[in-house]
Amino acid sequence: xxxxxxxxxxxxxxxxxxxxxxxxxxxxxxxxxxxxxxxxxxxxxxxxxxxxxxxxxxxxxxxxxxxxxxxxxxxxxxxxxxxxxxxxxxxxxxxxxxxxxxxxxxxxxxxxxxxxxxxxxxxxxxxxxxxxxxxxxxxxxxxxxxxxxxxxxxxxxxxxxxxxxxxxxxxxxxxxxxxxxxxxxxxxxxxxxxxxxxxxxxxxxxxxxxxxxxxxxxxxxxxxxxxxxxxxxxxxxxxxxxxxxxxxxxxxxxxxxxxxxxxxxxxxxxxxxxxxxxxxxxxxxxxxxxxxxxxxxxxxxxxxxxxxxxxxxxxxxxxxxxxxxxxxxxxxxxxxxxxxxxxxxxxxxxxxxxxxxxxxxxxxxxxxxxxxxxxxxxxxxxxxxxxxxxxxxxxxxxxxxxxxxxxxxxxxxxxxxxxxxxxxxxxxxxxxxxxxxxxxxxxxxxxxxxxxxxxxx
Numbered sequence: 001x002x003x004x005x006x007x008x009x010x011x012x013x014x015x016x017x018x019x020x021x022x023x024x025x026x027x028x029x030x031x032x033x034x035x036x037x038x039x040x041x042x043x044x045x046x047x048x049x050x051x052x053x054x055x056x057x058x059x060x061x062x063x064x065x066x067x068x069x070x071x072x073x074x075x076x077x078x079x080x081x082x083x084x085x086x087x088x089x090x091x092x093x094x095x096x097x098x099x100x101x102x103x104x105x106x107x108x109x110x111x112x113x114x115x116x117x118x119x120x121x122x123x124x125x126x127x128x129x130x131x132x133x134x135x136x137x138x139x140x141x142x143x144x145x146x147x148x149x150x151x152x153x154x155x156x157x158x159x160x161x162x163x164x165x166x167x168x169x170x171x172x173x174x175x176x177x178x179x180x181x182x183x184x185x186x187x188x189x190x191x192x193x194x195x196x197x198x199x200x201x202x203x204x205x206x207x208x209x210x211x212x213x214x215x216x217x218x219x220x221x222x223x224x225x226x227x228x229x230x231x232x233x234x235x236x237x238x239x240x241x242x243x244x245x246x247x248x249x250x251x252x253x254x255x256x257x258x259x260x261x262x263x264x265x266x267x268x269x270x271x272x273x274x275x276x277x278x279x280x281x282x283x284x285x286x287x288x289x290x291x292x293x294x295x296x297x298x299x300x301x302x303x304x305x306x307x308x309x310x311x312x313x314x315x316x317x318x319x320x321x322x323x324x325x326x327x328x329x330x331x332x333x334x335x336x337x338x339x340x341x342x343x344x345x346x347x348x349x350x351x352x353x354x355x356x357x358x359x360x361x362x363x364x365x366x367x368x369x370x371x372x373x374x375x376x377x378x379x380x381x382x383x384x385x386x387x388x389x390x391x392x393x394x395x396x397x398x399x400x401x402x403x404x405x406x407x408x409x410x411x412x413x414x415x416x417x418x419x420x421x422x423x424x425x426x427x428x429x430x431x432x433x434x435x436x437x438x439x440x441x442x443x444x445x446x447x448x449x450x451x452x453x454x455x456x457x
C-alpha cells in the first residue's frame with residue numbers, strides 16, 4: 001500500500017496400489033477439468049513462479065547461496081511440488097503423514113505415508129516415499145494435547161512446540177531437559193516420541209502501503225505493513241495483532257495520517273487489519289531492495305522446505321526456508337498457535353511485515369529470536385487465516401474478473417474471496433472439485449482453469 005501523493009517520488013528513489021492410483025490420481029484422459037478456452041496453465045504459471053521478480057531471485061541467491069539458475073529452478077520446482085503433494089494428500093486420505101521439499105533446488109518432493117503399499121503410487125507422481133509410523137492427523141492430535149497443557153502450566157521455559165513433519169514426531173523447544181520433560185508429562189505424552197531441543201533462545205515479539213514499509217502506532221510504537229487488502233469498499237492492510245488494538249491509530253512511513261486498527265487478535269492468534277484513509281492506495285507490492293518491489297499474485301500456501309522471503313521496516317529484505325507449519329509459540333505476552341517457523345532473520349520493528357514464497361503471499365511477521373547479524377529463527381502468522389477470519393480480500397497483481405457468489409450462499413459452491421483449505425470439496429458449474437493447496441479464491445483461479453489448485457472428482 002502506498003501513499004497516493006508519494007508513490008512517484010518513492011519509486012524513483014503396483015497392483016496392490018492400483019486402486020489408489022485409479023481412485024485418487026485419475027489419468028489425464030479421465031480426470032481433466034472441464035475444457036476451458038486456451039491452454040491450461042501449469043502450477044508454475046498459475047502461481048507466477050515462472051516469471052519471478054529479479055529482486056526476489058537476487059535475495060534467494062544471497063541468502064540461500066544459490067546460482068541464478070538454481071534460484072529460478074527452485075521456485076518452479078516448489079510450485080509444481082505443491083500441486084503433486086495436494087493430489088497425493090487427497091489420494092492417501094487418512095494415511096497421509098505430510099509432505100516437504102528438499103535439496104538446493106527443491107527438486108525432491110517427499111511424501112510420507114503409514115502404509116508401504118502406497119509407495120508405488122507416490123513414486124508414480126515423481127515423489128519420494130517415506131513410510132512412517134504416525135499419520136499427520138495423529139501428530140496433530142498429539143500436538144493438541146500440548147496446546148491443552150499450555151493452558152494449565154507455565155510455558156516460559158518451553159516457549160515453542162510443533163509437529164516436525166520430516167521426522168514424524170513432535171518437538172518441544174525448552175531451556176532445559178527437565179522443563180521439556182515436565183511439559184511433555186503434563187500433556188500426557190510421556191513414553192511417546194517427543195523430541196526436546198534445548199536452547200536458551202526465547203522468541204520475542206518484533207514490534208518496535210507497500211508491504212514492509214514502516215507503520216507507527218499511536219505515534220510511538222513501530223511495526224511494518226503486511227499486505228494490502230480490501231473489505232467491500234474499504235481499503236487497508238493486514239499486519240500482526242500484537243502491533244495494535246482496535247481503535248489504535250496509525251501513521252505511515254512519512255508520518256502522515258494513515259488509518260485505524262479495525263480488528264485485532266492477540267494472543268491466541270497474531271493478526272490484525274488496519275482500515276486506511278483515502279490518501280493510501282492498495283497495491284500488490286512488497287518492498288524489496290534499493291526501493292524496488294515484488295508483486296504478489298495470490299496466497300497459495302508453500303510446503304515445508306520451500307524458500308520464503310520477508311520484508312520489514314528495520315532490516316529490509318531477507319530470505320530463508322520454511323521449517324514447520326502449525327507451530328505454537330509462548331511469548332511473555334501470551335501464547336500464539338498456528339504460526340509458521342522459518343530460518344529467516346528479523347529484528348524489532350519488522351513485526352507485521354510480509355513473507356512471500358515466489359509471488360505468493362504467505363504471512364506476516366509475528367516474532368522470533370536472534371538477529372540479522374548472527375542469524376535467527378522467525379515465526380509468521382499465515383495470511384489465509386487473516387483473510388478468512390476478517391473477511392478480507394488480498395490485493396494482487398492478477399486480473400480479478402467479477403465472479404458472483406452463489407445465490408443461495410452455499411459453502412459448497414466455489415466463490416471468489418473465500419479461503420479454501422487443502423482437501424475442501426466444492427462445486428462449480430455442476431462439477432465437483434477438491435482443493436490441492438490452501439489459498440484464497442480469485443476470479444482468475446476458477447477450478448476448471450487451475451488444475452494446480454483444484455482436482456476434478
